[in-house]
Amino acid sequence: MKVAVLSDIHGNLTALTAVTQHISQWQPDIVIVNGDIVNGLPHSLACWQQVQAQPAWQVVRGNHEEYVAEWDNLADVDPLTFRVNQISWHTYRQMNGQVAKLWALPLQTAVSAPDGSTLTVTHASVRGIRDGIFAHTPDDEVARQIAPETAVFVTAHTHQPFIRRLNGTQxxxxxxxxxxxxxxxxxxxxxxxWTRHNGWQAHIVRVPYNWQQAAQTFFTTGYLDDVGPMARLSLAELQHARDFKARWARTYQQAVRDGRISLEASVQAVLDE
Structure with a gap:
């Protein structure tokens, strides 16, 4: 049995196309998309459509599907909140009436091997799709994040791949x-x-793709102008493979809300670090 799990596409159509081709060549029995198809780069709708077009691919909801879908129920927001969340608003408009499908996605799925052992897939942890697991998360904390015990627990969300073993779980x-x-x-x-001889085995695969082409779409689509300062952080994340938005949130989000620094200046400060 062969299972492929991909996650955190974030509207990067160039990367998704490369990974889709790579997976197709491997010919897995099951493919699971573990959330965050949309929101981040310019082509969220195209990524959603490409995933939906794949025969029998299973899809699990991520936190960014929720960020986008929540606009269905939001009343008027203040201008600053809107600007901080303008990426998800842009994606919401781009999805063009398909938001209900995002809410309909399950929070978890599982694959059972012939011996009854289970591979469990959820975007972050059993406690929620924003509760990330890192390579350095203490064992006792991870135990609570993956309970009940399963043969393989597959997570994503943090954008940082790892394989570790905790008691009987990979x-x-x-x-x-x-x-x-x-x-x-x-x-x-x-x-x-999964094989009868070896049980479940896990491997992380890296796929080269033309990330410069993906970066160019920020300019050719007008995305930077349409979305505002936060889009510059998404572009930096693509260029450097680092989480700039989390750094902004930790260091500047409250200061921006308090009026001690402008959104534009705070974004520039993060980029200058």
Whole structure:
């Protein structure tokens, strides 16, 4: 049995196309998309359509599907909140009435091997799709994030791939297709095989693609102008394979809300670090 799990595409059509071709050549029995197809780069709708067009691909909801779908229920927001979240608003408009399909996605799926052992897939942890697991997360914390015990627990969300073992469980973060966060610009996904002799085996695969072409779409589509300052952080994440938005949130988000620094200046400060 062969299972491919990809995640965190974030509207990067160039990367998704490369990974789709790579997976097709491997010919897995099952393909699972572990959330965050949309939101980040200019081509969220095209990525959603490409995933939906794949025969029998399973899709799990990520936090960015929720960020986009939440615009369905939001009343008027203040101008600053709108500007900070303008990427998801842009994606919401781009999705053109397909937002209900994002809400309909399951939070978890699982694959059972012939011996009854299970590979469990969810975007972050059993506690929620924004509760990330890292390579350095303490064992006792991970135990709570993956309970009940399963043969393989497949996560994503942090954009940082790893494989670790906790008691009887392989815990695997498959990384990100569209916005890797570990300093390696190559797209990342996970391959899982089950055999009667070896049980479940996990491998992280890196796929080179033309990231410069993906970066160019920020300019050719007008995305930078349409989305505003936060789009510059997405572009930097693509170029450097690092999480600039989390750094902005930790250092400047409250200061921006308090009026101590402008959104534009805070974004520039992060980029200058």
């Amino acid at each position: 815990v695997v973060n498959v990384g990100a297709v569209g916005l890797p966060g570990d300093g390696d610009r190559r797209a990342s996904y996970g391959r899982f095989t």
